[in-house]
Amino acid sequence: MNREHVKKSFLDWSEGKLASDKKAVVDHHLESCPECQAYFRKMAAALDKPGKTILPKLEADPFLPTRIKALAEEKQKKISLKTQKAIRWNRAIRLSFSAFLLLIAASIGVFLGRELATANTSAEMYSDEDVFSSYYQVFSQQGQLENWESVLEDQNEEQYEN
DSSP states (O other): OOHHHHHHTHHHHHHTOSOHHHHHHHHHHHHHOHHHHHHHHHHHHHHHOSSSOSSOOOOOOTTHHHHHHHHHHHHHHHSOHHHHHHHHHHHHHHHHHHHHHHHHHHHHHHHHHHHHHHHHHHHTTSOHHHHHHHHHHHHHSSOHHHHHHHHHHHHHHHHHHO
16 A cells, blocks of 8 residues: 555544454554654544644634724725716616616517507407307308308408408
8 A cells, every 4th residue: 555545544544444454554554654654643642632632722713803894994995986986877877777678678568569459459350150150150061171261261351341
């Protein structure tokens, strides 16, 4: 095993979870490698003494929120007056553009609604009774294909007359 593999297998070695053949390889490597020996000693010392670890004890900085707030205020002061005006203009332009697009969308909706309304009035020239009687004539008699053609021709002629 190379040095990396020995360092990676420290936890299993310290807990005794290594297979006997791998444990022998790690032990043999530890006898010949002072760097791995120092690593294993250091890690074993850190795990053996939970109250007195070699790792530094970290404590929260009580003044960190105050410092962050002061930095934010300082940065806010650095923003020039021109930049603040540009931000206001940018917001006003976006609002105006949005209102303009809303007005266009409403106009298109009204236009399409009027077109649909005029299309429906031409379709309302035929009453439901006329349409029903035409369908009844087609389906009640033989020669349905000819009857369909005649119904369609009659309707087309009536549309052109009106």
